[in-house]
Amino acid sequence: MGEQQDVAIGKKYAPELEKQMGGKIDNASIQNYVNSVGQKVANVSHRRSWNYQFVALEDDMINAFALPGGYIFITKGLLSKLTTESQLASILAHETAHVVARDTAVLMSREIGISILLSAAISDSTSSTARTAADLTRQIIGFRFSRRDEKDADLAGLDYMVRAGYDPNGMVETMQILESQQKERPIEFFSTHPNPENRIAYLKSRIGSRYRKREGLRIGKEDFRSAVLSHIKKN
């Protein structure tokens, strides 16, 4: 499976994933903001040639997804728990790192198979034997990455967010937010992104060794509030 197949598969499954997760949030401020933060991160990643798209979805589950080829999604449920732009950047950077490492592409080709992915019917077929894109998308949404892939995505994502000008402590804060949510009820993010042991500890250690100078790095609390939270809370 090469780069062109990654893009073809991402393009084919992105609309179906959006549909199953409640559709795009119908708000230009949120979409433009999420996409602009994502583009900053993707522009400093190890694979810049893809046409990345960062989309906010209506679903209230707390989760984020990446499809091959640069299609990245974050739910309203997760956005509503965050408080700063650097926290948002950390989620988008983590997902970008999964795309760059082709984690989803590898899982999709191993668990489903390229020819099935490419030949699945787009609309619900009347044939009982053909697997539809809708069936396959449900399977893709539930994919779990390995703990090793998660740790790699965290550390590469941390590097991307700093290169993009964000305070890396945003990733530690995001983990703390997710863990405190997890104490209330199991959240979807940890069913698709297994929690590696000591996630906060290794992030703090990496920040301490590589990114000690954090002056001038962006946090963006007020911008996040006005571009995202003020629109979500109104609904």
Ligand SMILES: [Zn+2]
């Ligand atoms: Zn992950």
